[in-house]
Amino acid sequence: MLNNTKYIFVTGGVLSSLGKGISSSSIGTLLKNAGYSVSILKIDPYINVDPGTMSPLEHGEVFVTADGAETDLDIGHYERFLNTSFSKNNNFTTGQIYLSVIERERKGDYLGKTIQIVPHITDEIKARIKRAGNGFEFLIVELGGTVGDIEGMPYLEAMRQLKHEMGTHNVLSIHVTLVPYVKAADELKTKPTQHSVQELRRIGISPQIIITRSELPLSKDTKLKIALACDVDSDSVINAEDANTIYKCPINFISEGILSPIARVLSLSSLLPNMTEWDMLVKKILSPTKNISIGFVGKYLSLKESYKSLLEALTHAGANLDTKVDVVFIDSENIDLEKLYNLDGILVPGGFGERGIDGKIQAIQYAREHNIVFLGICLGMQLALIEFARNVLQIPNANSTEFDKTCKNPIIYMIEDFIDSQGKKQVRTHNSPLGGTMRLGEYECYLKNDSKLAKAYHNQKIIRERHRHRYEANPKYRDLFESNGLMISGECNDLIEAIELENHPFFVGVQFHPEFTSRLQSPNAIILEFVKQALAHKK
Template sequence: MQTKYIFVTGGVLSSLGKGIAAASIATLLKSAGLKVSILKCDPYINVDPGTMSPLEHGEVFVTDDGAETDLDLGHYERFLGENLSQLNNFTTGRVYSSVIEKERRGDYLGKTIQVIPHITGEIISRIKDAGEGKDILIVEIGGTVGDIEGLPFLESIRMLGGELGHENAMFIHLTLVPYIKAAGELKTKPTQHSVGELRRIGIIPDMLICRSEQSLGRELKDKLAASCGVAKNCVIESCDQPSIYQVPLSFEAQGILDAISGKLALGELRADMSEWNELVKRVVAPAHEITIAFVGKYTDLKESYKSLTEALIHAGAATDTRVNLKWVDSEKLEPNTAESMLKDCAGILVAGGFGLRGVSGMMEAAKYVRTTNTPYLGICLGMQIALIEFARSVLGIKDASSAEFDKSCSEPVIYLIDSFIDASGAKQIRTHVSPLGGTMRLGGYECHCAPGSLLSKCYGGANLIKERHRHRYEANPLYRERLENAGMKISGESDGLIEAAEIPEHKFFLGVQFHPEFTSRLKEPNPAILGFIKACCAR
């Protein structure tokens, strides 16, 4: 079967949830038995979000093959339950870099390089590469219709739609239908103007997905269908929901599969969403409830921890528990405030991050859990913090620190190494030298678990696991013997690098250098995070 393409664009304003809509459609199509993938095209000029501040862009999601991508890829993986790759996300910066590289090599035989056909040709080529071998490729165009930087992408999908033909391409436009409280009315004009702008570019949408605070009603849907030139069954509402995982079920109930099938000639489509539905019930109305402290330095912008907060929801669904988060700004944690801020929580999670800001507060959190036998999960920086605190408080190494915080520190429990070597002695291909300097360890790596360790038990007794990384600094093996002699166990290793540490006498104390949240799914919660939540529930 020739690959069919569904292009998802957005109008009126940003952050309406194109990523969730695209992931929801993909979930339904996959559940109906089709081979589906998703691609995110980001119009910003950065090559990737790897050097962007979390406060600027939110989380950087890392794929198994080491690509630093937009956070929407996290939604795609969590909904589809599949690993994606660097093929599934590209930016304007990457497109222009590739075209300029080819021009410098002489690939264009001296021709003048222009947006059309060279930039659009590169975009179309990348879209086709991502769709190879799939029944359906869903292509989400970032930004909003009318943005100047998005024009080459919109022109590219217009051209590709014409090339593919009527039954192989579908355009879905997601817009806002705002509720004006003073007038007591839902307003359709923003959607009409947005569709008008899209049509001016040459793209005629086949379906509208309308974000709204409340249900549109049949009359309003028919009005939108008539004014925007789409079929009545192709106006789908997307009302605010208690959980994003309800969106596929809402779309299914409105007959979105029949509408898509009719446009793309896919025949009868019936999705099996029974397991998904049961898990969503546990997310929305669980039997139990706990509160954990989420200690981090980006608590003002929760998008910085998107994969982790979603992973906690997954673990909550698996245990039929609502996991409430008490957001704790690590800059506000001090020796005299730690107990009052943390004592009412069933467990403490210290998340990843870069730089010195907020580190002293994270140290106080690690000390509190170690001395009170409170369940603890430290991720990336959270593991490093636990090692430094242990070295200072238990080993008595008062100058213990990280080379990230103090490049000239005399006791670098955490240090920067120049390269990462795999078992064969070759450099790992996913190790990446940043333009800012320093070696970045990116992507999925295998980790050997110590037999009988807490880490191994979390993963069902496994001796070998694979998780994803995004960091520059590592635990210094020179301190390993002293740490273990004092009661801390190194329970995970990867080619000589320390991957996990725990305190066996503690109720649940686990630090991991990798990011377990990147591999968590609604149907398959990450084992380390699930183990932590189970320990919190038991407490």
Template sequence: MTKFIFVTGGVLSSLGKGITSASIATILKQSGLRVSMLKIDPYLNVDPGTMSPLEHGEVFVTADGAETDLDIGHYERFIDATLSAQNNFTTGQVYQSVIKREREGGYLGKTIQVIPHVVDEIKNRVLNAGEGFDFLIVELGGTVGDIEGLPFMEAIRELRHDLPKTNTMNIHVTLIPYIAAAGELKTKPSQHSVQELRRIGITPHMLVCRTEQPLPKDLKRKLAMSCDVNYDAVIECGDAASIYQVPLNFIKEGILNPISNHFNIKLKPNMDKWSTLVKHIILPQHEVNIAFVGKYLDLKESYKSLTEALTHAGAHLNTKININWCDSERIEDVGAYEVIGNSDAVLVAGGFGHRGVEGKLKAIQYARENKIPYLGICLGMQLSIVEYCRNVLELEDANSVEFNADAKNPVIYLIDEFIDQSGEKQLRTHESPMGGTMRLGEYPFEPKEGTNLKKAYGNDDIYYERHRHRYEANPKYKGALEKAGMIISGESNGLIEAVEIEDHPWFVGVQFHPEFTSHLETPNPIILEFVNQATKNI
């Protein structure tokens, strides 16, 4: 029977529940157990797909095309697993399911209430996510006391009664603030948070204490006594040099004992490879400077998977990645050289909307003309085609229909137009409630022999990567591009998946998002090779 660990948060948000959950899952998986994870988001949005990156950070896309919370990305990166839509659900999805069932007569005319109907829907989703695994780590978003979190707290409380007591564990992540004026760490906020949790009917079995100062033994005893947890289950969690160091820190803190004792199992995680990679992140032998060109630089969480993918590649190459954050709008004002400077490689990330596009085009031109290693992702690939058409094919009006619907040379066009022209119906597309069709999730692609793409990915004929976009490269221009020296190095059912430049040492654009499949232990091949090329350019 699956064992469940429920992770809640107290005092305030952004304490690192996601990293805590992923770290515990990593320890269990490295102990040889089958582990999966679930993130519950109490907001009313059905999913983050329509949220602004500035509001919510990155939207992480799973292999089956679900737009999910960015914590799902952390989960995959830590436990080296492929998760799906069932590993993340929201209040919006829960109520949507309950109302749909009510409209279809599924409740046989009963009055629909939060208890039991909404809570039962939550419990069923949790149990389904845990099927076939030894452990399911369940992270509840928000903070204890949030009104929107109450149905989920009730579901956690009820599951403790539905399942054997030895099969559920509650871990509470809380803040121990340091008051500089008094020179003291304060436990009272955590005590109140646990009191609120117990008032709801949930007693934590472990406290993970986020703190900027080491916790003295007497303070740990005070927390253990006042919060009714065992002394060895008060786990100190200070800031780490890398998020991937947290599982190692937890083991040093003695987290294995309370988990082993609670579930009556022996945990002997093999962290040798993990420790080596973390050492390469914290104390690398080499370093490179990568110009990261984007427009959401005020909130770097918008690019979380991509920055983590660079870290993974750096860990395997024993190289520190220094990211030169380049505002594409500033490039428009002062030019590419002024902003990109002496970077060893240039990366143009994905995005939506016209803002900052001309700056990205200038950055691409700079990388192409100066033979600097270049990787363009999604919009970064599309713009590399636009730039090549304008400056090499001399099609001055070449553009994407995203930015000019009446472009005379629409080298990038809508997915709908591809489907209409080709009759291809095998695309897994998603009709957005805001309008437009998106290509979401994992698709196969075939790399061309002899290309940088093929060298990076290896010997297999077909590979799979994830997508999240509305626009495609127009195959009408394929012949002209190839004649002018742009290689179409990857295709998928007639769609252009990757491009390269013949007379450039390493210039690759990919329509997919390789960062979504990068994990610490298994970095994405094309990003790994991009960083490798950057090291050669030092």
């Protein structure tokens, strides 16, 4: 099976954030819709073992897979485009590579040999790439960073070696690079692309396809110039012009003719993907017939990458409801309640830390008291419980131990302190090197019959959703909540998974992160219902 896998390596040049992840996802989508089995692997050259401890302000969102791996946000793109679930095997870092090699050296597995970048590090890289591709007809491998970065050199060497091992018709190299527009000269400049490809060729890799990122379309002459300078076929310069939505990219790639060089290099028959459903959804993103406004109350609003999956999930829901979801970003550190008045819905996302908490609680109170459609996710659900405890139940000092470790009424507290109804400490958690614990990955949630949550999930009794949090709702206050109109509509054994107000158009909070399982072709049920209810109660 291993020898039947074809590998597509995607590298980037000139600068980061060019869209290698979207390019990889788009190519994977086309291959999958042409009838092939496809997987994608993201390699991150940083030395962190995973992005779990990295600031979202610096790195963007941490995406969580079903098996509980904290991964790069590009894994989220892969899942959203290919409409499938990936695992910890679809992402690895330099930290993981070196840690594995050093642990094996300490055990004596290398029989006393001197451990070197080549062959020991490159062999470990190649072994992981092969494992990720095992059982699939295609594996797309995206290398983070840019060509020339010192930390990326071992990966490029491993890629070069794999081409020799697997054969030229089983390995395709695609290079994504920038063709900047210089306004003063009124010209698109190809020199950065030429130098980037020269750097690749210097270390022994000659890309067969070049994807150019630009603000403007490339002329036929410009494409030919790049093809001649970079030694690729004339039909192998694919322009990825800025698109109105990332989901248009696979369609644009077809228009640019990317399928012909892919099929030629990999010795495939003609590729004919069925993109009818995809194209229809993209058209609804670009030209919807309805619209709503959703207030997005958060603290990382300067960098939208921190909430990437959730923003994409709103796009998925809107496309499937033929509705444009206008997201109004509201800074929770400087909350302006007047901005909430004309909204069709209010969403409070997950997060960590005390900053901006008061503003989020004020927004939740406003949604509850003014019958505005509301969805709270993870921290958003926890704050909804705190707001209800303070303002409805009148519980003094109601808080979370995340914000006040000595609070007398901990509505929310640390997972490791959780005791179930039989007096036993819960152990269904993932140990974190930070010293606490974290619930990561997919867990079952049992839904209460006739609840809004159950109806959103088509009356399923059990659903599975993903988690990433350290704190849980305290079951001590459960009876008090429910006797005052706040229903516990979802639970995992003794853990409170979801809440909703009984006498409210739609006021729902979930402990899990539904955005991690939302895809364009299969939007997450509760986010879809949230948008549907906002549309129904549009002001």
